[in-house]
Amino acid sequence: MAGLTLNNVTKKFGAVSVIKGVDLEVNDGDFVVFVGPSGCGKSTLLRVISGLEDVSGGEIRIGDRLVNDVQAARRGVAMVFQSYALYPHLTVEQNMGFGLKVRKVKPADIKTRVREAAATLKLEDFLERYPRELSGGQRQRVAIGRAIVSDPAIFLFDEPLSNLDAELRVHMRAEIAALHQRLGNTMIYVTHDQIEAMTLADRIVILRDGQIEQVGSPRELYSHPKNVFVAQFIGSPKMNVVEAASLSAVSEIGGDLAGVVSVGMRPEHLTVTQPTDGLFRGRVSLSEYTGAGSLLHVEVPGSGTFLVLQNGPEAAETGAEIGLSIEPENVHRFDANGLRIPSSNSLKGET
Amino acid sequence: MTYRQQQRIKRICWVISLSIVAIPFVFPFLWMVSSGFKSANEIFGQPSLLPDVWRWRNFVEVFEYQPFARQYFNSIYIALVVTGLTLIVSSLAGYALARIRFAGSVLLVVFLLSALMVPEEVTIIPNFFLIRWLGLTDTHVPLILLPVFGPQGVVATFLMRQYFMALPKDLEDAGELDGLSRIGIWWRIALPLSRPALAAVAIITFLHSWNLFLEPLVFLSSLEKFTLPLALGNFTDPYGMPLWHLQLAATSLAVVPVIIVYVIAQRQIVESFAMTGVKG
Numbered sequence: 031m032a033g034l035t036l037n038n039v040t041k042k043f044g045a046v047s048v049i050k051g052v053d054l055e056v057n058d059g060d061f062v063v064f065v066g067p068s069g070c071g072k073s074t075l076l077r078v079i080s081g082l083e084d085v086s087g088g089e090i091r092i093g094d095r096l097v098n099d100v101q102a103a104r105r106g107v108a109m110v111f112q113s114y115a116l117y118p119h120l121t122v123e124q125n126m127g128f129g130l131k132v133r134k135v136k137p138a139d140i141k142t143r144v145r146e147a148a149a150t151l152k153l154e155d156f157l158e159r160y161p162r163e164l165s166g167g168q169r170q171r172v173a174i175g176r177a178i179v180s181d182p183a184i185f186l187f188d189e190p191l192s193n194l195d196a197e198l199r200v201h202m203r204a205e206i207a208a209l210h211q212r213l214g215n216t217m218i219y220v221t222h223d224q225i226e227a228m229t230l231a232d233r234i235v236i237l238r239d240g241q242i243e244q245v246g247s248p249r250e251l252y253s254h255p256k257n258v259f260v261a262q263f264i265g266s267p268k269m270n271v272v273e274a275a276s277l278s279a280v281s282e283i284g285g286d287l288a289g290v291v292s293v294g295m296r297p298e299h300l301t302v303t304q305p306t307d308g309l310f311r312g313r314v315s316l317s318e319y320t321g322a323g324s325l326l327h328v329e330v331p332g333s334g335t336f337l338v339l340q341n342g343p344e345a346a347e348t349g350a351e352i353g354l355s356i357e358p359e360n361v362h363r364f365d366a367n368g369l370r371i372p373s374s375n376s377l378k379g380e381t
Numbered sequence: 382m383t384y385r386q387q388q389r390i391k392r393i394c395w396v397i398s399l400s401i402v403a404i405p406f407v408f409p410f411l412w413m414v415s416s417g418f419k420s421a422n423e424i425f426g427q428p429s430l431l432p433d434v435w436r437w438r439n440f441v442e443v444f445e446y447q448p449f450a451r452q453y454f455n456s457i458y459i460a461l462v463v464t465g466l467t468l469i470v471s472s473l474a475g476y477a478l479a480r481i482r483f484a485g486s487v488l489l490v491v492f493l494l495s496a497l498m499v500p501e502e503v504t505i506i507p508n509f510f511l512i513r514w515l516g517l518t519d520t521h522v523p524l525i526l527l528p529v530f531g532p533q534g535v536v537a538t539f540l541m542r543q544y545f546m547a548l549p550k551d552l553e554d555a556g557e558l559d560g561l562s563r564i565g566i567w568w569r570i571a572l573p574l575s576r577p578a579l580a581a582v583a584i585i586t587f588l589h590s591w592n593l594f595l596e597p598l599v600f601l602s603s604l605e606k607f608t609l610p611l612a613l614g615n616f617t618d619p620y621g622m623p624l625w626h627l628q629l630a631a632t633s634l635a636v637v638p639v640i641i642v643y644v645i646a647q648r649q650i651v652e653s654f655a656m657t658g659v660k661g
């Protein structure tokens with residue numbers, strides 16, 4: 031087991047710079063999730079760490095060892111692919127033991143280790159089967175099993191659950207969390223599923239365009255996003271961000287408004303009131319019933335559409351005039367560069 | 382008419398029309414085999430599908446007339462060696478062209494393919510001078526080297542390259558993480574998954590070598606070095622007229638390995654499609 035240190039890591043494909051200087055410190059045993067928009071370089075960064083892609087610049091350390099020039103198989107990492115990447119011509123048992131066989135481990139030892147991993151993942155009954163005879167969830171478990179068997183210092187996951195249906199995804203998510211608990215290895219996990227990121231991660235790394243926007247615990251990122259991008263990226267539905275000038279109510283929210291260009295309010299923090307009572311008012315243009323509550327699209331004159339989560343069975347009807355209000359400490363303020371301004375009103379929970 | 386009946390009639394119509402279409406292909410074959418059992422006189426007498434008298438002696442005379450067993454063996458071993466070498470060379474080269482990024486790899490493919498446009502008849506003379514200069518005339522070496530590294534090899538390489546390019550890259554990445562070298566990935570992942578392509582290459586290569594005529598004609602001169610296509614044309618009387626009964630008996634014998642290769646390779650193709658099921 032070991033931690034991971036990235037020091038100004040860059041990656042270019044030809045002339046195109048895909049990773050533009052990433053610094054990251056991952057502690058031993060941490061579960062770190064990379065999130066970011068499609069094409070921001072998550073997979074590339076993971077592949078650079080794994081050694082499947084050469085690094086163009088900077089340093090990668092696994093534990094204390096500089097691994098820039100160490101080949102993938104010797105880095106002590108194992109990877110779980112989105113496509114599972116199971117060898118179609120080998121049985122489950124052979125798939126899981128393949129890496130050990132290549133490394134010339136004794137057949138008896140291979141067998142023991144494969145059986146152990148299979149027991150952990152409840153795969154004992156499938157050892158003789160071929161991948162094509164397994165369901166998606168079982169294949170994913172085999173892929174994870176193959177990673178476990180090689181006993182890596184670091185597990186790398188590239189969107190391992192995105193080919194599974196919603197229910198199975200929730201289930202496998204819990205299994206991966208349990209696996210991390212039990213094994214205690216460092217795990218790095220790429221996803222673009224919000225919930226996966228929030229639930230699994232000790233720390234989330236938000237990437238944009240080949241650079242790190244912010245690193246922090248899910249809680250930190252949610253309550254103290256560094257900038258508008260992070261604020262809107264974390265949380266679902268995404269945060270409403272409007273120009274401060276367009277909303278007269280901003281002044282009522284109070285606090286120091288010097289330099290504030292835009293303000294952000296999360297849909298779940300806005301509450302629906304009588305039109306006359308709220309801080310500002312708008313008209314419901316769409317009301318989406320989700321069971322536990324409703325997602326309202328509210329047109330606020332001059333500011334655009336706000337998303338509002340209304341809890342409970344009661345829902346404002348489409349076309350209704352409503353008022354909206356929010357606790358001052360839940361309002362995020364951003365300056366001209368999109369950076370969040372910490373304010374006295376929102377110090378609550380700051381670490 | 383129920384749907385089932387309709388389907389039945391459709392099927393019957395298909396079988397009948399396909400049978401009719403098959404006649405021109407099957408008939409000469411049957412005629413060849415049956416004439417192999419006839420005497421020369423009977424072949425040109427009253428036409429009949431089956432011989433009046435089965436002349437098994439034809440098949441003995443075939444071997445007495447010239448060193449036919451030796452020639453048969455020549456053809457078999459040359460075709461097998463060519464097929465084996467082509468499989469190795471084309472899958473290695475095809476893999477390199479598909480997966481290894483090196484300067485000019487695409488250009489190289491274009492260059493190889495453009496070489497296919499030159500007809501064999503054009504290259505046979507320079508090839509002859511080359512082979513003679515190497516002192517390899519009247520040996521089997523040119524019959525092995527020319528197909529492997531010539532147009533046939535290029536076609537095989539191209540087929541393999543296309544197939545390799547379509548294999549999931551993730552599998553090879555997984556192999557790399559499992560500790561395989563390039564060669565290891567080729568041998569233990571890419572090849573097992575390419576059985577359909579390998580079988581196809583094996584068939585066309587074997588057949589091409591088996592039917593090769595111009596090259597043996599140009600390069601070989603001694604009877605016991607002959608391959609089958611040359612030997613078959615050699616069953617003649619002292620005046621150079623063909624001995625039809627022997628020629629047809631020998632030709633019937635020459636078809637046997639082709640049928641065997643087809644059966645084996647076809648099963649490989651079918652099986653491996655079921656086997657690999659290359660998907661997520």
Ligand SMILES: Nc1ncnc2c1ncn2[C@@H]1O[C@H](COP(=O)(O)OP(=O)(O)OP(=O)(O)O)[C@@H](O)[C@H]1O
Nearest residue numbers: 043046048066067068069070071072073074075222
């Ligand atoms: N082998 C390659 N050659 C050239 N460009 C590449 C290569 N691999 C990736 N890229 C480019 O690098 C960028 C980042 O790709 P990457 O796959 O890392 O994105 P990602 O964050 O994983 O996206 P997604 O969420 O869609 O999986 C993309 O613009 C992509 O086009």
Ligand SMILES: [Mg+2]
Nearest residue numbers: 072073074188
């Ligand atoms: Mg990706």
